[in-house]
C-alpha cells in the first residue's frame with residue numbers, strides 16, 4: 001500500500017524520519033541537474049543502510065527522460081520498488097512492461113484531453129514544470145483526469161502542511177507526494193514540517209478509507225501492479 005510518498009530525499013536521517021512518521025514511500029532523484037540528486041552508487045549505499053531498520057516501504061527512483069537501457073541497468077543493483085518517470089523521450093517507455101519495476105508516470109497538469117495517457121501503473125499529478133518546484137496546479141482539473149482512468153492518481157506539486165487538507169478534500173486522490181513543502185532547503189527535510197504533513201495525510205487517508213473500502217481501492221500497488 002502506497003498512499004504517502006516523501007520525495008527528494010538525500011539524507012539517510014530524512015528517509016528514516018519520514019518512514020517513522022508514517023510515509024510508506026520515499027523518493028530519490030536520480031537526475032544530475034537536480035539539487036536533490038543522488039548518484040546510483042550513493043543511493044545503493046543509502047538504501048542498504050535504510051533497510052537495516054525498515055522493511056515495509058517503497059523506494060521510488062525518480063528519473064527524467066531516462067533511457068530504457070539505463071533503467072534496466074539500475075534495476076539490476078538498486079533495491080527499488082518503482083520508477084517515477086518525468087518526461088520520457090524514449091518512446092519505448094510508452095509500451096507496457098518494458099522494465100521490471102512498476103512505473104509511475106508524472107503528468108504535467110492540466111493534462112490536455114487530446115493527449116493520450118502514457119502506459120503506467122499510476123500517475124503522479126504535478127505542476128507544469130519539471131518536479132520538485134513547490135508549485136501547485138489547478139486542482140479542479142483532477143476530476144477530468146479521473147474520468148479518463150481508473151489507475152491510481154497521486155497528487156503532487158506544491159503540497160505542504162498548510163494546503164494539504166484542502167487539496168485532499170478537493171481532489172480525493174489515491175495518494176500524495178511531497179518534497180519542497182517539507183524542506184528547510186533543497187535536499188534537507190524539516191522535521192516539524194514533515195511531522196505536520198504526515199500527521200495530516202495519515203489522518204485524511206484513514207478517514208477517507210471508509211469511502212475507498214467499497215471500491216476495492218485500498219491498496220495502490222495491489223490495484224495498479226501489472227495493470228499497465
Ligand SMILES: O=C(O)c1ccccc1NCC(=O)[C@H](O)[C@H](O)COP(=O)(O)O
Pocket residue numbers: 007008027029031034035036062063064086124126130131132133134135156157158159177178179180181
Ligand atoms: O526534486 C527534484 O529536484 C526533481 C527534479 C526532477 C524531477 C523530479 C524531481 N522531484 C520530484 C518530486 O519531488 C515530486 O515527485 C514532485 O515533483 C513534488 O515536488 P514538490 O512540488 O516540491 O512537492
